[in-house]
Amino acid sequence: xxxxxxxxxxxxxxxxxxxxxxxxxxxxxxxxxxxxxxxxxxxxxxxxxxxxxxxxxxxxxxxxxxxxxxxxxxxxxxxxxxxxxxxxxxxxxxxxxxxxxxxxxxxxxxxxxxxxxxxxxxxxxxxxxxxxxxxxxxxxxxxxxxxxxxxxxxxxxxxxxxxxxxxxxxxxxxxxxxxxxxxxxxxxxxxxxxxxxxxxxxxxxxxxxxxxxxxxxxxxxxxxxxxxxxxxxxxxxxxxxxxxxxxxxxxxxxxxxxxxxxxxxxxxxxxxxxxxxxxxxxxxxxx
Numbered sequence: 076x077x078x079x080x081x082x083x084x085x086x087x088x089x090x091x092x093x094x095x096x097x098x099x100x101x102x103x104x105x106x107x108x109x110x111x112x113x114x115x116x117x118x119x120x121x122x123x124x125x126x127x128x129x130x131x132x133x134x135x136x137x138x139x140x141x142x143x144x145x146x147x148x149x150x151x152x153x154x155x156x157x158x159x160x161x162x163x164x165x166x167x168x169x170x171x172x173x174x175x176x177x178x179x180x181x182x183x184x185x186x187x188x189x190x191x192x193x194x195x196x197x198x199x200x201x202x203x204x205x206x207x208x209x210x211x212x213x214x215x216x217x218x219x220x221x222x223x224x225x226x227x228x229x230x231x232x233x234x235x236x237x238x239x240x241x242x243x244x245x246x247x248x249x250x251x252x253x254x255x256x257x258x259x260x261x262x263x264x265x266x267x268x269x270x271x272x273x274x275x276x277x278x279x280x281x282x283x284x285x286x287x288x289x290x291x292x293x294x295x296x297x298x299x300x301x302x303x304x305x306x307x308x309x310x311x312x313x314x315x316x317x318x319x320x321x322x323x324x325x326x327x328x329x330x331x332x333x334x335x336x337x338x339x340x341x342x343x344x345x346x347x348x349x350x351x352x353x354x355x356x357x358x359x360x361x362x
Contacts, residue, residue, distance in 0.1 A: 077283070077315040077336040080143060080181075081359045082115035083351045084287065084344035095352040110138040113355055115145065115181060117287075117342045121168070122147040122186070128172030128228040135176055143181040145240075145285075145340060146173060154188045158201045163220045165204060170216035170227040174209070177232050182285055182340060184265070186242040189273060193247040195256065202239075202260040210234045240265050240285035244273040254278050254327040270294045277310075277323045279332035284314045286341040288354070298350035301357070307341075308361040315339050 086109040087102070096105055109116060118134070120126060134144065149168050152161045173180060183205075206212040209231045216229055241257065242265035257264055257280035264278050266286045272294055288307070290297045299307070310320050317334045319325075341358070343351035 076312075077317075077338040079311060079315050079339045079341075079362060080113075080115040081341045081355050081362065082113040082117065082343075083109065083346070083355055084117040084342045085119045085346065086116055088346050088349075090347075090349050091352065094349045106134060107137045109352070110142050112352065113359075114141070115143040115340060115342070117145045117147060117184065117344075119147045121171075121173075122150050125149065125167060125171045125226075127226055128175055131172035131175035131228070135179055138179065142179055143340075144176055144179050145181045145342070146176075146183050148183055148185045150186075153185055153191070157191060158197050161201070162204060162215075162218070166215050166217075166219040167223050169206070169212050170219035170223055170229060172226075172228045174213070174216075174228045174231050178235070180209075180235070180237075182238040182240050182263070182283065184240050184242065184285065184287075186265075187244060189244040192245050193243075193250055193253055195252055198253070199256060202256065202262060205239050205260075205262075206237055207261075208234055208236050212237060238263070238281070238283055240281075242267050242287060244269075246274055249274060249276065249326050251327045254280055254325075257281065258332075270297065275324060276326050277319065278325045278327055279314065279319055279337070281337075282335075283338040283340065284311075286311075286339070288341065288343050288345065290345040290350075295345055296347040296350070297345060298348070299345075299354045299357075304354065304358050304361055307358060311339050311341060311358075311362065 086106050152164050206215050213231050240263040261281045263281040263285045266277050268288045270290045291299045291303050313320050317336045343355045345351050
């Protein structure tokens with residue numbers, strides 16, 4: 076079996092206070108509390124703006140050993156630049172302090188907007204830019220732009236593999252050549268449950284699986300029933316054991332992925348009505 080980690084997307088939500096978080100818990104202790112409940116958390120503040128090295132260091136210090144962060148790539152790259160001339164912004168992102176996560180740095184998530192259509196050449200160029208280990212990442216980070224002076228971290232403690240996952244939201248990605256491209260680069264296709272709003276596919280394209288559960292019936296809001304969580308637990312066990320569910324909803328039927336154990340990262344993002352942490356707890360219990 077691969078390693079299975081179940082967690083939440085983000086941790087700083089005012090409605091969670093007094094519901095998931097104890098009423099007396101100070102805001103600065105929320106990550107410390109959440110990281111004792113879950114073995115992984117997705118950092119989504121990096122999607123909206125570049126963070127600072129001190130922030131990454133504090134997140135590292137606030138979490139226990141064997142904890143893993145996934146990190147969401149900047150929307151400036153995926154939504155604003157839309158992959159045009161992104162080597163500089165990529166360098167800035169990698170220089171901004173993620174090396175301070177050290178051994179707690181897990182997969183990097185790249186989410187594309189609903190208006191972004193599949194362009195094979197553009198995607199291949201982007202995949203070729205993405206570093207595959209921390210040493211390559213450091214080389215790219217050193218080419219950061221001038222305005223980053225004074226707010227960078229340009230040192231690694233060890234050479235570690237870096238994983239990437241892609242979340243799609245346009246039907247044009249339902250193309251077998253896209254699956255092949257992901258497999259060639261060992262990049263995971265995010266299994267994204269969006270209450271039917273955006274494409275849902277379960278192709279295994281890398282040596283790990285990355286799941287984002289945004290809501291069963293209502294995007295970002297609805298919780299998951301006991302029956303639904305049981306179904307997710309069965310699918311996760313199947314992927315971790317190296318196979319895929321018999322009813323997998325895939326783009327490419329051939330060739331089937333190699334049978335081998337795979338790590339699985341699963342994040343609940345149905346946070347509006349404080350469903351995410353409790354659904355994550357329940358899924359952990361089922362597993």
